[in-house]
Amino acid sequence: MITPRLLHADAPVGTALPELRHQVTATTVVLGALATRDWRPMHHDHEFAVTRNGTRDIFLNTPSQAAWFERYVTDWTGPHGRLRRMRFRMHGSVFPGDTMVLAGTVVEAGVDTTGCGWVALDVALSVDREAKTTCRAEAALPLGPDDNPWERTGDRWCP
Amino acid sequence: MTDPMGAPVPERIGVAQYRTQSDFPVERGYVWTSCASVENGNPLYWDDAVADEVTGGPVAPPTMVSVWFRPHHWAPGRTSDVLPLQVHFDLKDHFGLPEAVMTDNTIVFHEPVRMGDRLVTLQVLRSVSEEKRTRLGTGRFWAIDVEYRNQHDALVAVESYTGFGYRRRPAEGGGEADGS
Numbered sequence: 001m002i003t004p005r006l007l008h009a010d011a012p013v014g015t016a017l018p019e020l021r022h023q024v025t026a027t028t029v030v031l032g033a034l035a036t037r038d039w040r041p042m043h044h045d046h047e048f049a050v051t052r053n054g055t056r057d058i059f060l061n062t063p064s065q066a067a068w069f070e071r072y073v074t075d076w077t078g079p080h081g082r083l084r085r086m087r088f089r090m091h092g093s094v095f096p097g098d099t100m101v102l103a104g105t106v107v108e109a110g111v112d113t114t115g116c117g118w119v120a121l122d123v124a125l126s127v128d129r130e131a132k133t134t135c136r137a138e139a140a141l142p143l144g145p146d147d148n149p150w151e152r153t154g155d156r157w158c159p
Numbered sequence: 160m161t162d163p164m165g166a167p168v169p170e171r172i173g174v175a176q177y178r179t180q181s182d183f184p185v186e187r188g189y190v191w192t193s194c195a196s197v198e199n200g201n202p203l204y205w206d207d208a209v210a211d212e213v214t215g216g217p218v219a220p221p222t223m224v225s226v227w228f229r230p231h232h233w234a235p236g237r238t239s240d241v242l243p244l245q246v247h248f249d250l251k252d253h254f255g256l257p258e259a260v261m262t263d264n265t266i267v268f269h270e271p272v273r274m275g276d277r278l279v280t281l282q283v284l285r286s287v288s289e290e291k292r293t294r295l296g297t298g299r300f301w302a303i304d305v306e307y308r309n310q311h312d313a314l315v316a317v318e319s320y321t322g323f324g325y326r327r328r329p330a331e332g333g334g335e336a337d338g339s
Contacts, residue, residue, distance in 0.1 A: 002212050022198075035189070035196035037229035062264060064196065066222040071199035079203045079213050083221045087265040150214045150271070159267050 004148075005078025008109070008117035008141040015106040017076045017121070022068075024060065026096040032064025059093035069123055069135045072102045077139055082149040084118060084138040084159035091131055098127040104137075114156045117143045168253065171284050175306075177245050178281040181227040182234075185276040189226065190219050219272040224307050224316040227272075228280050246282045246303050247322050256298045256324030263321035269314040277310045285319075298325025 022028070033043035038061045041048035049058045060068075066086065074081050094100055104123035111117050120138045124131040138159070140149035149157075194204050202209040203218060210217045230241040242248045251259055272278070285302040305318040 002209060028196075031196045035193045036223075036226050037189075039229075039232045062261060063222070063225060066264075066266070067193055067197045067199065067220065070220055070222040071194075071197045071201070074199070074201045079201055079209055083268050085265065085267045086222070087263070089263055090261070148213060153270065157269065159269060 002079070003145055004080040004142040006076065006081065006141060007145070008111075008119070008143050011106050011109065011119050011141060013106050013109055017072070017104040017106075017123075020072050020075070020102040022100050022102075024094055024096055024098045024100055026058065029058050029060055029064075029096060032067070033061050036061060036063035036067070038063060055093055055095070057095040057097075059095050062088065062090065065090075065094070065125060065133050068100075068102065068125065069137060072104065072123060073121065073137050073139055076104075077141060080142050080148055080150070082140045082152075084140055086138075087136045089134050091133065092127075094125070094127060094132050100132070101126050107136075111143070112158055114152070114158055115143075116149060116152060116157070117141050117147070168250070168284075168287055171246075172286065173283060175281045175283055178279060179228065181278045181280075182231060183227075185219050185227055185272055185274055185278065187217065187274055190217075190223065190274075193220060193223055193226065214271060217274050219274070221268040221272070221316065222266065224266065224268075224272060224278075225305070225318060227278050228307075244282065244303065244305070244320065246284050247301070247320070247324075250284075250287065250299075250301050250322070251324045254299055254324060256326060258296065258327050259298075259322055259324040260295065261320055261322050262300075263319075265319040267317045267319075269316060270309065272309070272315050276315075278315065279308050279310075281306050291323075293323065293325070294328070295323070296325035296328040298323055 030044045042053045043058055043061045046058055049055050102125050104121045106119050107122045108120035118138055118140050123135040123137055125133040142148060190204055203214055229243050283304045285304055288300040290299055300321060300323050303320045307316045309315050
């Protein structure tokens, strides 16, 4: 049996997640766009991004940023962590040459009416300490070593 | 107000539109490409023994849900562009707003998406604002829900977007321009 890496009791409000730093390159941007089947030119065509979008370069697309946020959260929870919801707000773009930093904190924790333990995290994706995208993510965490949020279905899963 | 489909915009609020089946079943190649693009080493996606025990078999990363609906860049016989969030583009056309950004995006995850699933999506316009003036330009905000279901009609996710369509002012702002 695979033991959960993180239990609900291990993540009280105020818990800070380890930072994730990543050097963004043109490959990061283009790979993210292709992996999310996003063929729009401002994610691979420098000239288009500059002349049509008025940005300084191509930039990370939203679905790719969602994948970065998911990776960040589940790096922390381990495989038993199950995302309930994510909300993003974009404040600025992330370009090749940027070092992006993801940082997050547990801001709420609880157990819902079905007995599912959950935490809410405020996560920011920043460049040079300026938040480019902010995210509120909620994840279900096991309440004990025998609990597994992924086994919840139908009325027992209320995200 | 009449939209490009011929129905007044207020009458389209709350109405399910553009029901679409994904072009191809959920498959692992794309899951691995997605995980590789963000260096996601979650063993649920790489180790079948872990997936079997924890999720009852391989699943796709929840945030990939919209990936399965983005049309191929080209398809034989196709003569016009297929746009993944058609309601958004309808509103841009209707109001004559050449630029747009997505300012807000919420995804709620329900049943897991599994390999081989054939997903269906539909779009629901929730609201359209009066004309507003912002630092980007003058335009309107709108809210659109995209619902995703699997082949058993089980809800797998609901994605909610807030878009702002506008006529440009000389400024660069946040959000993601749609490039159209």
